[in-house]
Amino acid sequence: MIRSKVAILLTLLLGIAAFGQTNTAVREYRQANENRLLTDFVQFLSIRNVASDIPAVYKNADLLVETMKREGLAPQAWYLGDKGSPPPVIYGEWLTPGATRTIIFYAHYDGQPTDPKQWNSIEPWVPTLFSAPMEKGGAKIPFPKDGEKIDPEWRLYARSASDDKAGVFAILTALEALKAKGIKPTVNIKFLFEGEEEAGSVHLGEIIAAHKDLLNANAFIVCDGPVHQSGRKQVVFGVRGDVNVDLTVYGANRPLHSGHYGNWSPNPALTLAKLLSSMKDDKGNVVVNGWADDVEALGPVEQKAISEAPKYDDELKRQLGIVYTEGGGKSLLELINQPSLNINGMSSGDVGALARNVIPSTATAVLDLRLVKGNDIDRQVEKLRKHIESRGFHVIDHDPTSAERSRYPMIAKFTVRAGGYNAQRTKMDLPISLRVIDAVQAVSKDPVIRMPTLGGSLPLSIISETLNVPTITVPIANYDNNQHAENENIRLQNLWDGIEMFASLMTMKTN
C-alpha cells in the first residue's frame, strides 16, 4: 500500500513537471476563447441526433466534416453505401512528422432516444444553461454575452451534452488549442466519430473493416462515460458488453372489462410481474441458471486497482436517496465486474389519467443484459430464454397465432435487439496503458483511478476484433450528468478539463 502511494505521488510530481507547460498553454487558450467555444458547442447540441433519425444525424455529420476541414484534419465521412444509408463514421487525421506512434481518438455524435415530455421545462435539443444542477435548485440563466465571465460550475442541459458530443468536442478542441499555441503532438492523431453508438453500433464493424488500412494504431482511446462519482478522473481498461431483449406476454386477444372478466381471464401484467420477479431473488441477485458461470476472473493487477479505488457506495446511496441495494450487499465495483440483468421499461395498459378498468391484452418489458469478459451474447441470451421456458412459457419470436393461443397456456414473445456486443478488457500493465495513465495523471491534482471495467458498454469488442488494437477509455463527464435519461447535462468545468486531458494525451510520452 505505502509503495503504491509513493509511486502515485512520484508520477504526480513528474507529471506536473513534464506536462505543466503544455497544460498551462491549453488552459490559457480555452480561457481566452471560452465564450466562442461555448457558442460552438451549443450549436452542435442544437442538432437532433437520434441514430434512427437519418436526416438529422446527417446534419451532425456535415457540421463535423465542415469543422474538421477548417482545422485541416482531412475529414472523410464514411457512409455505408449510398446516402440514405446508416449514420456515417467521420474520420480525420493530424499526422506528426517524425512520430512513430499513432493514437486513434474515438467518440460518438449520436444520442439516446428520449421523450421530450419527460424533460423538466426544457427541450432536449434546445441547449439551456442552469446556474447549478436542477435537483440542487439551479435556475435557468441566459447565455453569457461575449466577454462575460463563465462560471465553471454552470450546467449545460441538452441531449448528448455529456454523452457523447462532449467527447467529440473536447477531442477536437484539444488539437485546436495545441495548434494555436504551436505545441507539436508527440504522436500521429486519428479521429473516429461514430453516429450510431446508442443504437448499438450495428454497422461500425463493417465500416471500419472497409477502411482498415487507415486505422493502424498503437491505441484506440475512447471518450465516453462519466468520471468517478468522487469527481476524480479515471482511466478505464474495459467495458461491459450489452444486449437488449424485448419480452411480451399475453392475456386474452382483446382488452377486457375488468369487472366482467377480472380474476378469471389471465392478466398479462400479473403474468409479466411473476416472470420478471422470478429472475432475481429477494436480495436482487440474478438467479437465472448459469448467469455468471463463464465469467473470466480478474487478475491481481485489476484486483489491486479495485481495492485502491475510493469506497464511495455510502456517499452514492445518500446522494441517490436509497437505503438498500440489489446484489446481496456487494459493492458497486464488485457488481460491475459481474453480468447484470436490468429492466429498462415495463408497460401494460395505462396508468394515470388514462387508466381504465380493463384487463390489458399484453404486457411488455425491455431488458438489458450487461456482459463481462468471458460472457458471450448468444450464450447469455440463451440462458435467459431457457429460464423463461423453465417458468412454463412457450417462447416464440412473434405475436401468437390463434393456433398457438389455443395450444399453450402461457406464451412469451422473446426477441433480441440488433447491435449487441461482448465485453472487452485491455491489460492494465501494457506499456501503452501506463503511458495513458501518466498523461491523464499529468492534468489531475488527485490520483487517477484505474478501473478494470466501466459499468457502461461500448462496442470495443468490435474494435479490438476488427483492428487488433488495445482500447482504453478516458471519460470526462460529471457522474450526475443524467446520461441516457431526461435532463442530461454537463458541468462546464468537466468540459474544460476534458480539453486539457486530450491535449495531454496528444502530447504523451513515447519513450
Next chain:
Amino acid sequence: MIRSKVAILLTLLLGIAAFGQTNTAVREYRQANENRLLTDFVQFLSIRNVASDIPAVYKNADLLVETMKREGLAPQAWYLGDKGSPPPVIYGEWLTPGATRTIIFYAHYDGQPTDPKQWNSIEPWVPTLFSAPMEKGGAKIPFPKDGEKIDPEWRLYARSASDDKAGVFAILTALEALKAKGIKPTVNIKFLFEGEEEAGSVHLGEIIAAHKDLLNANAFIVCDGPVHQSGRKQVVFGVRGDVNVDLTVYGANRPLHSGHYGNWSPNPALTLAKLLSSMKDDKGNVVVNGWADDVEALGPVEQKAISEAPKYDDELKRQLGIVYTEGGGKSLLELINQPSLNINGMSSGDVGALARNVIPSTATAVLDLRLVKGNDIDRQVEKLRKHIESRGFHVIDHDPTSAERSRYPMIAKFTVRAGGYNAQRTKMDLPISLRVIDAVQAVSKDPVIRMPTLGGSLPLSIISETLNVPTITVPIANYDNNQHAENENIRLQNLWDGIEMFASLMTMKTN
C-alpha cells in the same frame, strides 16, 4: 329443474300473448324510422364525453335536454352549484294518468377515457360503421342513405356506442315509439341520465339527495353492461362495488444509467413486479389476507339462478384465445360473486422505440378492486394496504421526502381514487323483480338469464342508500362491445332490441 323449465315456458307464452301487440308496434316504428334513428345516435356519439372534459360533457347534457324537451319530457339539468361544476344529472318524466307505480330508468351519457392512438384506424368520437366486428374481418362501410336497408349485424364503432349512450338512446326511443303509436305506459316514467359514472359517480349521491322528492319510485331500472355471452338477455339483480388504488414504488431519486448502476441501485420495476406478484398465488387466487372473509353468501334462489345460467366458459376461452384462467379453475360466474383484484395498468420507464438503457426512478400500477355484498370499500382497501406493509414497505400517500428515503429501504405511495362504492344486490323474489323478468322475457325468444350480480360495477349502493328503492339492471349491449377499451362498438340489432325491451318495461304488468 323440470318445474322451473315449465314455469319459464309458461311465462314465455303468456308474455307473447300479452305484449305481442306492443312489441310489434314498437318494432314497426323503429323499422320505419331506423335511418333517422341511426343518424340521431351518431350525432349523440360524436360529442366527446369523458367526465373530466367539462365543456364537452355539458354539450352532451345540452343535447339531451333539447331532445327531451321536444318529446315533452319536462327535462331538468341538475347541476351541482354553478355552471362549471361537475357533469349534471339530466332528469325528465312522463307521467301516466291513473298509474300508481313509478319506475326510474337510469343510464349514463359519459364514457371511459381513452387513448385515440390505440384505436384501430378510427377515432373514438367519429362514429364509424363496419360490416361486421373488426376482429372478424369487418370492413368500414359508408352510412346508409335515407331509405337504404340497414343490416342489423353491422357494428357502429365509437366511444360509448355501447357504454352507455346506447342505454340513454334506447330508453328515450322506447318512449318515443310508444307515444307515436298511441300506446299508454302502465307506469309513471322518470328518466335519470348521469354524466360521471365512469369517473366513479362522485357527485351522484349528493345530486339525487337534493332532488329526492322527485325520485319516489317502485324500482330503479338501470341500463348498462352487456347481455350474456351467448346472446341471451339477462336481468341482473346486483352489481359489484369498485374502488381504484394508485400504487407507486421508488428507486433512486433520478433515472440512472443501467450499466453504471444496474443490479446495485434498486430497480423499481422489479420492486413493483415482486409486490404485485405477491398479491396472487401461481393459480391466480388472491392471497391478500382476509380478502373474502366478509363476503355475504348467496341465498338458495340466487344459487339456483346461477346453476341454471348457461355454461359458457369453454366457448368464451375459445373466443378470447386463452387456455388457462385465473382463480384456481373456478367458473367465471363463481368468481364474479367473489371480490377481485386486477391490474388495470403498469408502467415504468419506456418500452418500444423509446426504451433506453436506464434504471427507471419509479414504477406505477393502477389496481381495481371489485367488491361483492358484504365487502366494504374501506375495509377492502385496508387489507391491501396491510398486505403491502407486510411485504416490508413503508406506505405513504405522497412522493417520499429525502428524510423518508434515507430512513426506509422500501417505500410505496398508496392512494385511493375518489368515487369508490360498495356492491348492491336486490332480492330476486320481490314482486317487482318478477315483473321485470316477465317484461324482458316478453321480448325474448330464449329464456332470460337471471343473475344475482353483474361482474361490472355501478354506483347502485349510492342509489339504494339514498332513495331506498330496489335497483335492477337490464343490459342491452353485445358482450363483445369492447366496453372500456379501444374500438368500442355496438351491434345494431342489440340497439334495436333494447328499444323493444324498454317499451316492454314501460308497459309492464302492474297487477
